[in-house]
Amino acid sequence: MALAKDQGALLDSVRALRPLVLDHADASEKSRRMAMPVVEALRDAGVFRMLVPRGLGGREVHPLEFLSVLEELATADASAAWTAMIGSTSGLTCAFLDEAAAREILGDSPGLIGAGVVAPRGTATSVDGGFRVNGRWPFASGSLHSQWIGLSCVYEKDGAPTVLYATLPMSEVEVHDTWDVAGLRATGSVDVSAHDVFVPESRGFYFLATRPKHDGLLYAFSLRGLLAVAVASVALGVGRAALDDLRELAGEKTPTGRNKPLVEWAITQVKYAQAEAALRSGRAFLIESIESMWETLERGDKPTSEQAALIRLAATAATDGSVRFPPAGAQRSA
Numbered sequence: 001m002a003l004a005k006d007q008g009a010l011l012d013s014v015r016a017l018r019p020l021v022l023d024h025a026d027a028s029e030k031s032r033r034m035a036m037p038v039v040e041a042l043r044d045a046g047v048f049r050m051l052v053p054r055g056l057g058g059r060e061v062h063p064l065e066f067l068s069v070l071e072e073l074a075t076a077d078a079s080a081a082w083t084a085m086i087g088s089t090s091g092l093t094c095a096f097l098d099e100a101a102a103r104e105i106l107g108d109s110p111g112l113i114g115a116g117v118v119a120p121r122g123t124a125t126s127v128d129g130g131f132r133v134n135g136r137w138p139f140a141s142g143s144l145h146s147q148w149i150g151l152s153c154v155y156e157k158d159g160a161p162t163v164l165y166a167t168l169p170m171s172e173v174e175v176h177d178t179w180d181v182a183g184l185r186a187t188g189s190v191d192v193s194a195h196d197v198f199v200p201e202s203r204g205f206y207f208l209a210t211r212p213k214h215d216g217l218l219y220a221f222s223l224r225g226l227l228a229v230a231v232a233s234v235a236l237g238v239g240r241a242a243l244d245d246l247r248e249l250a251g252e253k254t255p256t257g258r259n260k261p262l263v264e265w266a267i268t269q270v271k272y273a274q275a276e277a278a279l280r281s282g283r284a285f286l287i288e289s290i291e292s293m294w295e296t297l298e299r300g301d302k303p304t305s306e307q308a309a310l311i312r313l314a315a316t317a318a319t320d321g322s323v324r325f326p327p328a329g330a331q332r333s334a
Contacts, residue, residue: 010059011068013045021076028186032179033144034083043110047084051092053214056102057109058091060216063226063290067233074237079186081234086142089230090114093150093165095212095219101202105148105167115143116150122194124153124164130200133166136193144188146170151194152207163207166199217297222308228315232286239279239322246272282321289314
């Protein structure tokens with residue numbers, strides 16, 4: 001996958017952050033939240049604004065650049081990549097809000113940071129000027145270093161249930177320290193809850209039903225497709241890092257009682273080749289699907305339902321290809 005020069009600047013900046021990310025990886029894991037020097041570096045590089053419209057001070061990147069940035073981060077540390085994914089996709093929601101509300105959330109450059117939970121675990125009811133939000137949401141990744149959080153709620157609209165995505169200041173939600181796990185520890189994916197919190201109408205939109213307020217091609221792309229690409233991109237980076245670790249380990253390790261290193265074993269070579277093929281195949285399918293939809297949008301045409309479905313399918317295949325042959329002994333932070 002080749003990026004245009006103007007699209008590669010952010011990727012170059014993220015590559016330059018690799019030593020910083022690695023230096024803080026252990027401390028982040030121990031504290032169960034991303035180290036602030038890493039968060040600040042990602043913020044300053046513009047990572048959290050990858051999907052924010054240019055008209056709001058964002059980067060509005062091509063989906064392939066989005067994929068490349070998350071994948072690159074994940075080869076260094078899965079938690080850092082997941083944190084970047086949550087922050088950047090949360091910024092995407094500003095494209096669906098009126099400008100005043102979006103600017104309030106984004107703040108001044110390089111801006112405030114947002115988190116979000118897409119699963120509708122709460123409820124919202126109408127009140128004068130907005131909504132009252134109640135509920136508890138697990139897996140609020142990145143919320144511990146964020147100033148805003150978007151929470152999906154079940155909402156009765158015109159007599160039928162729909163999903164309202166409401167954005168609240170973190171100061172108005174309660175944090176529950178529930179995150180004590182083996183993988184992705186540094187994401188700080190705690191539970192959060194809201195108790196009768198008022199959210200102005202301007203800071204809510206109907207997920208998958210509200211049209212974006214911006215005309216860029218990025219916002220005509222499938223919203224669910226972009227979210228699927230985000231998760232798959234992290235998986236691809238973790239899979240690549242695991243295979244690179246396995247290749248290094250296999251060349252150095254000779255099991256007790258054997259006289260040949262693992263790299264010379266036929267079964268190792270077969271399993272490595274199968275894993276390499278699965279990873280590369282899933283990645284290629286995802287890139288092909290993204291390019292197909294983008295070319296359709298560039299022509300001014302509306303993507304077909306098949307193209308939207310293929311994005312989701314390709315993201316699933318890429319994720320599956322990243323974990324189908326897990327190499328023992330090559331486990332990273334995911």
